[in-house]
Amino acid sequence: MAKILGFANQKGGVGKTTSCVNLAASLAAIGKKVLLIDLDPQGNATTGSGIDKSELLGSTNALLLGDNAAAECILPTPGGYDIIPANHELTQSELELLSMEQREFRLAQALASIEDQYDYVLIDCPPTLNMLTVNALVAAQGLIIPVQCEFYALEGLTALLNTVAQIQASANPKLEIFGILRTMFDGRTALTTEVSSQLLANFSNKVFSTVIPRNIRLAEAPSYGLPALLYDAAAAGSRAYQALAEEIIER
Amino acid sequence: MAKILGFANQKGGVGKTTSCVNLAASLAAIGKKVLLIDLDPQGNATTGSGIDKSELLGSTNALLLGDNAAAECILPTPGGYDIIPANHELTQSELELLSMEQREFRLAQALASIEDQYDYVLIDCPPTLNMLTVNALVAAQGLIIPVQCEFYALEGLTALLNTVAQIQASANPKLEIFGILRTMFDGRTALTTEVSSQLLANFSNKVFSTVIPRNIRLAEAPSYGLPALLYDAAAAGSRAYQALAEEIIER
Ligand SMILES: Nc1ncnc2c1ncn2[C@@H]1O[C@H](COP(=O)(O)OP(=O)(O)OP(=O)(O)O)[C@@H](O)[C@H]1O
Numbered sequence: 001m002a003k004i005l006g007f008a009n010q011k012g013g014v015g016k017t018t019s020c021v022n023l024a025a026s027l028a029a030i031g032k033k034v035l036l037i038d039l040d041p042q043g044n045a046t047t048g049s050g051i052d053k054s055e056l057l058g059s060t061n062a063l064l065l066g067d068n069a070a071a072e073c074i075l076p077t078p079g080g081y082d083i084i085p086a087n088h089e090l091t092q093s094e095l096e097l098l099s100m101e102q103r104e105f106r107l108a109q110a111l112a113s114i115e116d117q118y119d120y121v122l123i124d125c126p127p128t129l130n131m132l133t134v135n136a137l138v139a140a141q142g143l144i145i146p147v148q149c150e151f152y153a154l155e156g157l158t159a160l161l162n163t164v165a166q167i168q169a170s171a172n173p174k175l176e177i178f179g180i181l182r183t184m185f186d187g188r189t190a191l192t193t194e195v196s197s198q199l200l201a202n203f204s205n206k207v208f209s210t211v212i213p214r215n216i217r218l219a220e221a222p223s224y225g226l227p228a229l230l231y232d233a234a235a236a237g238s239r240a241y242q243a244l245a246e247e248i249i250e251r
Numbered sequence: 252m253a254k255i256l257g258f259a260n261q262k263g264g265v266g267k268t269t270s271c272v273n274l275a276a277s278l279a280a281i282g283k284k285v286l287l288i289d290l291d292p293q294g295n296a297t298t299g300s301g302i303d304k305s306e307l308l309g310s311t312n313a314l315l316l317g318d319n320a321a322a323e324c325i326l327p328t329p330g331g332y333d334i335i336p337a338n339h340e341l342t343q344s345e346l347e348l349l350s351m352e353q354r355e356f357r358l359a360q361a362l363a364s365i366e367d368q369y370d371y372v373l374i375d376c377p378p379t380l381n382m383l384t385v386n387a388l389v390a391a392q393g394l395i396i397p398v399q400c401e402f403y404a405l406e407g408l409t410a411l412l413n414t415v416a417q418i419q420a421s422a423n424p425k426l427e428i429f430g431i432l433r434t435m436f437d438g439r440t441a442l443t444t445e446v447s448s449q450l451l452a453n454f455s456n457k458v459f460s461t462v463i464p465r466n467i468r469l470a471e472a473p474s475y476g477l478p479a480l481l482y483d484a485a486a487a488g489s490r491a492y493q494a495l496a497e498e499i500i501e502r
């Protein structure tokens with residue numbers, strides 16, 4: 001039975017995609033079977049994994065609309081994990097989902113047939129609390145919340161936790177906050193250390209002890225279509241995601 | 252007749268809100284009458300302008316649903332510009348908008364009664380190409396696209412420009428790309444300079460010559476509810492937005 005983890009935060013640019021791609025590669029590198037699902041019409045996890053998003057036969061779009069079974073949408077990636085890719089057509093299916101029966105369960109139902117083949121299924125969400133993100137929260141057992149330690153990112157947590165509580169009370173009672181991940185961490189600035197201590201004070205044991213540092217190699221790797229582990233394994237960013245993979249397996 | 256400028260980019264965390272708030276303050280500081288419209292349910296432009304988003308009488312939500320006239324939703328701010336604030340209730344109105352007649356014209360129609368009182372109206376958009384962003388693109392004459400000079404941000408430009416072309420062909424033929432703004436610019440990294448030269452090669456005269464540097468004071472100011480100009484006028488970030496204001500007036 002796969003562990004299904006969603007990466008969500010409606011605050012934009014906090015490291016959702018970077019975390020999803022690099023954790024997938026790190027878990028695969030230690031022998032886990034991993035499936036990454038790109039649920040963002042931007043398709044960043046798709047290109048960041050080395051897949052050409054303009055030539056997709058199967059995709060998350062087809063999966064949600066029921067055009068293809070999950071197995072037909074899965075592609076291997078250079079990072080050693082499988083992916084169900086996405087592109088801008090996913091914007092269309094968000095609108096179509098709104099008029100469907102059981103619309104928030106579409107992803108959960110589509111994954112049922114393939115989740116036993118994996119140890120982990122990681123879902124990258126768009127920066128908005130829309131029907132795509134709701135589908136991820138309904139399909140997932142755990143939520144990883146990447147947070148940049150800055151003011152606006154902290155401010156948005158309340159709205160996200162309220163949405164999670166609504167999903168727990170209705171469509172997915174087993175959903176838990178699996179962990180809060182501090183990203184782009186720059187311990188030299190007072191802002192970062194102050195926001196970080198507020199996170200620890202408010203969420204204590206939910207905050208991963210692994211902290212992802214700001215590291216330019218993490219931002220360079222996607223232009224080569226590679227996770228940082230394949231682009232520069234010794235980089236501080238790559239090592240941090242490997243440490244996160246260990247911490248996640250131990251939880 | 253006000254100049255109505257939207258700040259849009261579905262890539263998250265590229266500096267849309269920071270640019271909107273700091274440009275509003277910079278234009279106000281040189282005597283322009285400015286209205287900022289927060290069209291993001293996150294309400295970051297609202298808190299970043301010093302307004303408590305939990306106590307809103309009038310808001311963008313009420314404006315779009317027709318509950319209040321624009322004049323009733325306008326608040327003054329410490330930054331010297333007016334604001335129509337937003338909070339998470341705006342998520343609800345996005346869903347309600349989808350079933351309304353002329354849904355993409357709601358904002359344009361609501362602004363008609365008050366735009367003559369301002370020199371500039373700046374609209375902060377959420378990180379997604381949804382009905383809220385479409386409303387901004389239909390109401391605006393110009394679009395400012397903040398771009399962080401990194402791979403994923405560059406990748407998303409094509410989808411945004413396609414959406415703009417669709418709006419120009421249908422609901423708003425006068426919409427133009429007013430300018431592409433390079434944000435969080437760190438000239439020491441090869442990635443930044445490489446993406447920047449790609450922007451200049453592809454978009455040449457549309458790229459503002461003013462570049463916004465990465466500057467921690469811009470990230471600190473929102474926790475005090477102030478634009479950087481009031482928080483630290485001498486900071487590199489504040490000066491860059493003042494230079495941008497001059498460049499915009501000259502265009
Ligand atoms: N730890 C890091 N150090 C340096 N750069 C990083 C780090 N994490 C992410 N980045 C870069 O910061 C930008 C934002 O990260 P990313 O796109 O992963 O965030 P996101 O939350 O997925 O954004 P969106 O909300 O648009 O989906 C990207 O250009 C990415 O390459």
Ligand SMILES: Nc1ncnc2c1ncn2[C@@H]1O[C@H](COP(=O)(O)OP(=O)(O)OP(=O)(O)O)[C@@H](O)[C@H]1O
Pocket residue numbers: 010011012013127150151152153262263264265266267268269270291295376377378434435436463464465466467469470471473488
């Ligand atoms: N030039 C800059 N230098 C340093 N920090 C910056 C700069 N511009 C913005 N920031 C910080 O980076 C983060 C992202 O910026 P901001 O929230 O303005 O982007 P956005 O595009 O509005 O995000 P969203 O997509 O969530 O609406 C914020 O924490 C902000 O304070």
Ligand SMILES: [Mg+2]
Pocket residue numbers: 016017018040044125126
């Ligand atoms: Mg992303």
Ligand SMILES: [Mg+2]
Pocket residue numbers: 267268269291295376377
């Ligand atoms: Mg914003």
